[in-house]
Every structure is written in C-alpha cells, then in structure tokens.
Amino acid sequence: MTEDLALKYSAVILVTFIGILAIGMMLVANFLLAPKKKTLEKALPFECGIPASPFSWSQIHMRYYIFAILFLIFDVEAVFLLPWILVFMEPITMSPWVFYEMVFFIAILLFGIVYSWKKGMLKWK
Amino acid sequence: MKVIVQLTLVSSAIVAAFIALLFSGQNDIFLKALGASTLFGFLSVVVLAMIWYERKLLARIQMRIGPMRVGPFGILQTIADAIKLVTKEDLIPSETDKTLYWLAPIVVFVPSFVVWTVIPFTPSLVIQEMELGLLFVLACSTLSIVGLIMAGWSSANKYSVLGALRSTAQLISYEIPIIVTALTIAMLADSLNLIEIVKAQSSVAYVLFQPLGLALFFIAALAELGRTPFDIYHAESELVGGPFVEYSGAHWSIFYLAEYFNTFLFATLVSLLFLGGWLGPWLPGIIWLFIKIFIVISIIFWIRGTYPRLRIDQLMEVGWKGLVPLSFANFVLTAVFIYYSWSLWILGFIGIASILLIMFTYKKRKISQPPEIILISSSEVRRV
Numbered sequence: 353m354t355e356d357l358a359l360k361y362s363a364v365i366l367v368t369f370i371g372i373l374a375i376g377m378m379l380v381a382n383f384l385l386a387p388k389k390k391t392l393e394k395a396l397p398f399e400c401g402i403p404a405s406p407f408s409w410s411q412i413h414m415r416y417y418i419f420a421i422l423f424l425i426f427d428v429e430a431v432f433l434l435p436w437i438l439v440f441m442e443p444i445t446m447s448p449w450v451f452y453e454m455v456f457f458i459a460i461l462l463f464g465i466v467y468s469w470k471k472g473m474l475k476w477k
Numbered sequence: 478m479k480v481i482v483q484l485t486l487v488s489s490a491i492v493a494a495f496i497a498l499l500f501s502g503q504n505d506i507f508l509k510a511l512g513a514s515t516l517f518g519f520l521s522v523v524v525l526a527m528i529w530y531e532r533k534l535l536a537r538i539q540m541r542i543g544p545m546r547v548g549p550f551g552i553l554q555t556i557a558d559a560i561k562l563v564t565k566e567d568l569i570p571s572e573t574d575k576t577l578y579w580l581a582p583i584v585v586f587v588p589s590f591v592v593w594t595v596i597p598f599t600p601s602l603v604i605q606e607m608e609l610g611l612l613f614v615l616a617c618s619t620l621s622i623v624g625l626i627m628a629g630w631s632s633a634n635k636y637s638v639l640g641a642l643r644s645t646a647q648l649i650s651y652e653i654p655i656i657v658t659a660l661t662i663a664m665l666a667d668s669l670n671l672i673e674i675v676k677a678q679s680s681v682a683y684v685l686f687q688p689l690g691l692a693l694f695f696i697a698a699l700a701e702l703g704r705t706p707f708d709i710y711h712a713e714s715e716l717v718g719g720p721f722v723e724y725s726g727a728h729w730s731i732f733y734l735a736e737y738f739n740t741f742l743f744a745t746l747v748s749l750l751f752l753g754g755w756l757g758p759w760l761p762g763i764i765w766l767f768i769k770i771f772i773v774i775s776i777i778f779w780i781r782g783t784y785p786r787l788r789i790d791q792l793m794e795v796g797w798k799g800l801v802p803l804s805f806a807n808f809v810l811t812a813v814f815i816y817y818s819w820s821l822w823i824l825g826f827i828g829i830a831s832i833l834l835i836m837f838t839y840k841k842r843k844i845s846q847p848p849e850i851i852l853i854s855s856s857e858v859r860r861v
Contacts, residue, residue, distance in 0.1 A: 360605055360607055362506070363509050363594055363604055363605035364591060364594055364605070364613075366506065366509055366510055366513060367509075367513045367516075367590065367591050367593070367594045367604065368587055368591050370510065370513040370514055370517060371517070371586065371587045371590035371591060372583065372587060374514075374517050374590075375582075375583055375586055375587075375731055378563065378727050378730070378731065379727050379728075381563050381727070382563050382564075382565075382567055382726050382727030383567070385563060385564045386563075386564055386565055386566045386567055386726055386727075387566050388566065389566070394566075394568055395568070395569075395570050395571040396570060396571070397570045397572055397573075397632070397633055397634040397723065398570075398634055398636065398717065398722050398723060399634075409630075409633065409638070412642060413642075415646075416642055416645070416646055419646050419649065419650060419793070419797075420645075420646075420649065422797070423649040423650065423652070423653065426653045426801070427652070427653065427656070430653070430656045430657065430660065433657075433660055433808075434612065434660065434669075437660055437663055437664040437812075438663070438667065438668070438669070440812075440816070441667065441815065441816070451812070451816050454812070455809060455812070455813075458805060458808070458809055461805075462802065462805060465797070465801065465802060469797075469798065474793070474794065474797045474798060475790075475794075476789060476790035476793045476794070
C-alpha cells in the first residue's frame, strides 16, 4: 500500500521535473538569443518618469493581515471537512451525531463570519 | 551565478532520484515521462490557440477584425509573438532581490503544470489516477500565490509590491468558495477521485443538482485566474502591470503561459465537476470534453469583453459577504439532502430560485462608495 502510494506520487516528481526542464529550455534559448546590453537607465525600477522612491519595501497596510487570519480560519475548516464528506454516510460511522456535530461546527464558523462582519473587519478601509 | 549552481544541484538531485527509481524496476516511468512531455507540447499549442481565439473574439465584440497579417486569419500571430518574446532582452533591475526575482516565474509555472498530472481527459488518458485527485488540484492551484508574492516583493517597485499584496488578498479570499463548492461536488459523488466524480454523473450532470454551486465556482474561478471583472492585481490603469511590472522577455512569457494554463485548467475543472466531463451521446468522449471546455472558455472571454473591472473594496465585499456564506449554505443544504436522502431535484430548484433571488436583490442594492483616501506627505512618512 505504502509502496503503491510512493509510486503514484513519484509521477508528480516526474511531471515537476519535466515542467522545470521545459521552462529551463525556454530560459536557455532566451539567454542565447537575446541581446545583452546593460545601461544605467535599463537597470532602474519602473516609475512614471520621476526618480523611484526607495520606500517600496517598508509599508504594508494592516487590512492584509486581517484577511490572512480570516483565510487561515476557513482554510483549516476545509481541512476538517475533507475527511468528513467521505465518511459521514458510511455504515460504520452511521450515527446521527457525526452529521449534527459537523453542522454545529459550521454554524459556529458562520457565527464567526457574522461577528467579524458586524465588527467591520470585512470592510476594505 | 550562484543561483545557476544551486539550480544545477537541485536538478541533478532530481535526476539521481529518477535514475534510482528507474533501477527499482518500474518500467512505466518512461511511459509517464513521455506522456508528460506530450502534455506540455499539447498545452503549449492549446495556449497559443487560446490567445489567438481570445484576441479574435474580443476584436469581434469591439467591431474590429483582430490579427490578420501573419498566416491565414492571423493564426500564426501568437507564434510570432512567442518568438519575439524569446529574443527579447531579459532585464534585471539593479535594486531587486535577484534570487527571488529569477525564481518567481518558475514557482508560478510549475504548480500550474503539475496539476495536469491528475486531470483525466478520458478514463484511460491520464498520467496518474489519484484517489485524492481533487485535493491535489486544489492544493497545487494555491501554491502559485507564493510565486506571485515572490515576484512582486523582489521587484522592489511600489507598483509590483502593491500588486503582489492585492493579488494575495484576492486569491486567498476566493480560494475558500472554490474549495467548499468542490467539496460539495465530492460529497455528491462520494469520492475525491476525478474519474469517479465524472462516472457518478453518468445519469445526470451535477449542474442540474448544483446550479448555485456552478455559479459560485465559476465566479470564484474568474477571480482566481485574475480575469475580468476581477483583474485587480494586474489592473493596467492603476498598477501598470501588477506583480510583473519589471519582468521582460522569457521570464514574463512564463507568467503569461502559467496564466493561460490555469484558465484552461479551470475550464476543464468546470466541465469535469459540473458538466459531466467526457460523457455524452454519439461522439467519442474526448470530443465531448473539448466541446464543453470550449464553451466554458468562450464564456470566460465573453465576460472579459463585456464587464468593467471591480474596485478592490467591492471585490473583497463580493468575496467575503457574498460567495463565502453562500458556498457554506449550499454545502450544508446539500449535506442535509444527502443525509435524509431527499430528492436532489428539489435541491436543483432551490439553487435556481436562489440564483434568481440574488440577481434580483443585487440589482436593487445600495452602491457602496469608495473608501476614503488619506494623503500623507512624503516628509511625514520619513518621520514615521
């Protein structure tokens, strides 16, 4: 069983390798064919005709973190849902509680999104 | 130079792993390698055709004729463009983080290609059938966010950093409706195997049971692809080009290639999960699949020719206040219907009714105002 799984996922490594190879061929072709003349103006970062500001790595707005945290909560929930959708109708686990518990769990999370909505977290400001 | 040495080391490690696998007596590895190479060629041709078709269709929508000069009906235009891009100079601006800058297109491209390992064109035409195929597809499609933020951050440009942050916010927000609707389909088919999911639709395609699910998946997929009306992160008029501002030549074309691979991927996923994949009367299966993919892609391009772009605050509101609660409601409702084994046709009617209701209330909504902009002078920024 484990060997079988390893064999299946080795196909993923194979395809990754072929993808990198194909892209590498393109980059090598670009390296060989393209002109290489470096000038000072070409090496400047893009800006609309004025000198570029040196602050591009300093400021990130708080709202991005809030949405990242919300995403984490819901993504972890999706991981919980994943095994459940496949087993909740199986005869082994056929207990009403398997079903009700998950509905209760989703209800708690929906309460979470309603709470953050009321708090104004979902507003882009 | 250091990057090239590191890359060589990594790839030689992969080759070593490869040879080790080869001598462990697995002969079908050659066959799979051949299949993967064929797949790359096939997808590249599809991408060239898609770009040509998109330009032609958009031109017709705007009452132009589109590319006409290169080849009959301009069909060789995209090939000429590809050759031009490969012969362009590959610029690296002086202030960039060079390693990240160089690696970012590869990090974006590789997941978008690796996904195709598990996508079946017919039950036998697939590189590797996997029991957790749908999970693998969802996981891989999330990975390319890392590449986008690498590209934007390492470019050391205000526009690209903004574009990268916005793209991250947009992609992670619309990831949730995609995952939840895909899981709803997996629940109906009782499997995460893509071949099993299509086989479960042999009597009725799931679009009839899940019209709301299809609508949610399609809208979220448009956002995930960064296509109009959700192309916030490469909004040309505001951010010049999003995370790819500084890129040129082959590196830029890799981003473009990955984007079109993803468009084709999501069109294929919609056909597999909702429209019954290769199932259909009279014609062979693969032709049915391509007809369905073609229709979905045409709708995506048609939307690009029709709708204006949303603002970023509107985008986040549609995602978090509309799609996320609706997808969870759809999920719970489907679970209830399966648990009590009620007729799924009622679910379909509820879905259509709710779509009509949403369209009606959306027309009567209050239009939200753009957020207030507070201007800070640059001297104040320095003090902070």
